[in-house]
Amino acid sequence: MNYKRTVLCFALLLVLLFTRVAHASTSVQINEIAWMGTSVSANAEWIELYNPTSSPLDLKGWKLSATDGSPNILLTGTISENGYFLLERTSDDTVPSITANQIYTGALSNSGEHLQLIDATGAVVDDVDASSGWPAGDDATKNTMQRNGSSWITAAPTPDAVNAAVAATTNNPNSDPNSSTTNSVTSSSNGAGITSDQDNPITPNQVQNIGKSVYELAVDPDPKYSAHVSIPDNGVVGVVVPMTVGVKIDNHHDFVSGKFIWSYGDGSSDTYLQNTPTNHIYYYPGTYNVTLSYYSNNMKDDPDYLYKKTVTIIPADVAVIGTTNDGGIIVQNNSTDTIDLDSWKLSSGKNNYTFPKYTLIQPSDSLYISSHVIGFIVNKNEQIILSNPSNVLVSKYPKQLVLGASKMAEAVAPLPFRVSDQPLQPKILPKPEVPFWDTPKLVLVFTLGLIVVILAYGTIRLYAISNSLDEDEDEFHE
Secondary structure, three states: OHHHHHHHHHHHHHHHHHHHHHHHHHOOEEEEEEOOOOOOOOOOOEEEEEOOOOOOEEOOOOEEEEOOOOOEEEOOOEEOOOOEEEEEEOOOOOOOOOOOOEEEOOOOOOOOOEEEEEOOOOOEEEEEEOOOOOOOOOOOOOOEEEEEOOEEEEEOOOOOOOOHHHHHHHHOOOOOOOOHHHHHHHHOOOOOOOOOEOOEOOOHHHHHHHHHHHHOOOOOOOOOEEEEEEOOOEEEOOOEEEEEEEEEEOOOEEOOEEEEEEEOOOOOEEEEEEOOOEEEEOOOOEEEEEEEEEEOOOOOOOOOEEEEEEEEEEOOOEEEEEEOOOOOEEEEEOOOOOEEOOOOEEEEOOEEEEOOOOOEEOOOOEEEEOHHHHOOOOOOOOOEEEEOOOOEEEEEEOOOOOOOOOOHHHOOOOOOOEOOOOOOOOOOOOOOOOOOOOHHHHHHHHHHHHHHHHHHHHHHHHHHHHHHHHHHHHHHHO
């Protein structure tokens, strides 16, 4: 009898174990991980779950968590049959073109995480142990880590869609999902970072659609921080381009401390330890990507806010071409863009004139400036000089020199020269002031205060002891 019970219990145990293993192998799985964020924000992380079964599953009571405690996501909602469940960090704007199934908080470490998907009974349904480093995904290209059978591959992001390897295998009936050929095809990429198969090329429409849904991502700041960045759309060669930023916490007040890193797109950058307006001069025409990274803490690796804008710099192709009948000056815009002569200067001998704001010259148009406006009559024996707000010479009349795209090759020096004989001085940035509440200073102040308190206490105690001894001595003599 005992023997039969033992056999029966063992059989039931095998059935339960088999059922558990079968359930785990066919239940929801961690399918894709964007642990590196996106090209516009390192905070734009997301995780995708996949339900390979033919029935929808209620995720109430389930959780996805890292063994180090962050992130720890209590799941809600339902994942459809053969469907995906997209988890976006902090905001639904993480993947702008796709609505998140759930928003979560908590960052994924770039050095790796041990993630576990646990069902409502407490059983581990899926386990991804990347504690020693992510097996796939690329922080430089922002390609994600995608499940490929029992392994992982690096491929272009596919949120709420079939993984790259699976898609390539499905499109090519002759491919073997377990073969090395499939893996090599799916890991190849075109210039846009989109995987493709030579036997099944992606059409231009497909590339365009994928680009819009995955790569045209807006900057995704942490909702705790917001910023207003003011950068002109256009600038002129040799003219200061002013840039400012205002950072707020929870939309309540300005936050001036932290680290502000400006990258101007021409190979130069500035770093400030407090909110400081910056000015930059571009010496060649072109299109530049200006980026502002804000860090609330100097020790942080990832920015709390990231802003990017394109600035177009046009040639300073403006020239003095003659004088008016009343002794004034004629200035012509030889470029194909409208130019504002705000703070530009005209000089002739000892006479000077500065253009007011919004003095606009249309492309290929001329501006006749009367002597009544400039306040002096041009002496024909003196040269007229036109310089921009940075005191960079742009044009001379009658001996003309134009610093523009068409004349750039004629310039002897790589940078425009000044009217004076002094060489062009490099921009000297003001030394940022570290806020008084900066941690090193706070520690120093606290330490000094503690020393003062200890010395004061010691002095009082010595004084009290001295008085006590004097009283004892008086009593002894009595």
